[in-house]
Amino acid sequence: MAIKTTYVLQKRASTEEEYPRPQFKRTEWYDLNGEWQFEFDDEDRGEPEKLFNQKKDLMQTIQVPYAYQSKKSGVEVDENHEVVWYKREFHWEKNTDKNLLLHFEAVDYHTKVWVNGEFIGEHEGGHTPFSFSITNAICNGENTIVVRAEDQNSVEQPVGKQSWKGDNFLCWYSRTTGIWQSVWLEEVPLQYIEDVKMTPRVEEGRLSIEASLPRQKKKAYFEANVYFKGEWIDTVGVWVKENQTSVELTANVESDQADFRVFYWTPDTPNLYDVMFQLFVDQEIVDTVESYFGMRSIEVQEGRILLNRDTFYQKLILDQGYYNDSLMTGNYEQMESDLLKVKEMGFNGVRRHQTIADRRYLALCDELGLVVWAEMPSSFKFSSTSMFRMMNETREMVQKHYNHPSVIIYTLMNESWGVNEIYHREDQQAFVNALYYQTKAQDPSRLVVGNDGWEHTLTDILTIHDYNSDAESLRNSYEKMDFVNGSPSKTSRKQNYAKGYAYRGEPIMISEYGGIAYGNEQSDVEWGYGNRPQTEEEVLERLEALTKVIMENDAIQGFCYTQLTDVEQEVNGLLDHHHDYKFDPKKIKKILLSRQSNGFIFE
Known part of the structure; x- marks a missing residue:
């Protein structure tokens, strides 16, 4: 049985490490992270039984903002529970001259909120922030917030890299259910800047x-x-x-x-x-x-990508944002450490893959100088429901990223996930194009990739995924420009463009390559791309050979290496599961420095 605890909330200074919205900072806020009451509701009886209005405690406790599947949550249950409840009691002295806002940075997937038994509102979408005014529901003294989160094991939800099967498989990992980013209160005046x-x-x-x-x-x-x-x-x-x-x-x-x-x-x-x-x-x-x-522009011109009107060669690394003891939830120190390592290894940007980053992560990229490709997590079934959900959450994703100068590109779909027949189906092509136009209308200041990797329709960049592990074969694939209207690699059955679409002079990037597996256990569960090297030296030799082939091709305007860290069964990171270096970062930086962002360095 949970121990009932009433918290007297203390005003917090707006420090970079903790403040959830560093680009929209007021001087004081109230942190709701920490211990909450928690309960599974497998029979979905909580609402009809009015669990939100009962005085009894919930059955367990959990550490917010960690998903119950993670170690840091204190629950760490590797089972699928589609409905979960949270409860937090606290003491409040009401100010009639103020509004009180309740902020959630991310809850996966469908959220309902009650304050003192009064229904406040709901939100659908697992990766984007939302807020409610709770001014009229709050009272002097003891108050209670109750949250119901429902996360169906559905491929019609944008789930990204969360496994929808019983276990992890290939490059899909542990699920994230419920609150997984910060919860906080903010007191604002009756008239305020929203x-x-x-x-x-x-x-x-x-x-x-x-x-x-x-x-x-x-x-x-x-x-x-x-x-x-x-x-x-x-x-x-x-x-x-x-x-x-x-x-x-x-x-x-x-x-x-x-x-x-x-x-x-x-x-x-x-x-x-x-x-x-x-x-x-x-x-x-x-x-x-x-x-x-930040004052910066991003545009395409004659097959090049221009940052502030100068040619910009991108050297990105793919970051999936997973942590071995907290899944998709990282604290400030972890995010800062990762991004400093990215800089130290010589990369100039990150492709945030299939999850939407914490706003503190984006602020760190702004401050440190790393460009960001923001990516919408995929659903995996094409239907009216999945289209509606993708359109809505993509819009919220763009709104979240709009003010960050580091964000230069939006990726809306990945490898035809959720639109598996896009090559020949006009409705799936139209859907990706609808996402493209919606994003362009909402934010015309950035570049947009409609379907990253292959089978492009409307796109500002021709992005190609090529995990060929043989450098000479990789070189041969891109010797002649006719590859643009062919397959992304000689071993692929996919085409770079969907039927009815063709290359129109877009800049070309290899947006996934490498993926060289190298782990400590050498078990059958661990996997990556290509033949598995046996030593660190073999990994670095292959990394250098593949990267130089890409950098020496003047038709290609940049690349994204897969990937930053090992993630559960996938061990192709340059950092391990604990986000420590596997390899000497100076050696990686030396490989990348053979080409500058705006040209070559000839040794």
């Missing part, structure tokens, strides 16, 4: 700002103050009328410093501007939000 979209206009040296505001009860004034390394750059503002819900304005980012006007964001120079947003009512500041942005 969200801000920041769009850099590199050609103009300006930043476009669109602020979302709950319906205004009084006339207000919205202001943005821009700084660079402590130097004031510009202040712009606009009046907000009563009942108005959004405003737009443009800030200047030019500086008189040095010999250039705009400080660009690149992996080598990850320059970030600070910006403070403020809302005034009756000439008094009622809300202040601290943020930042």
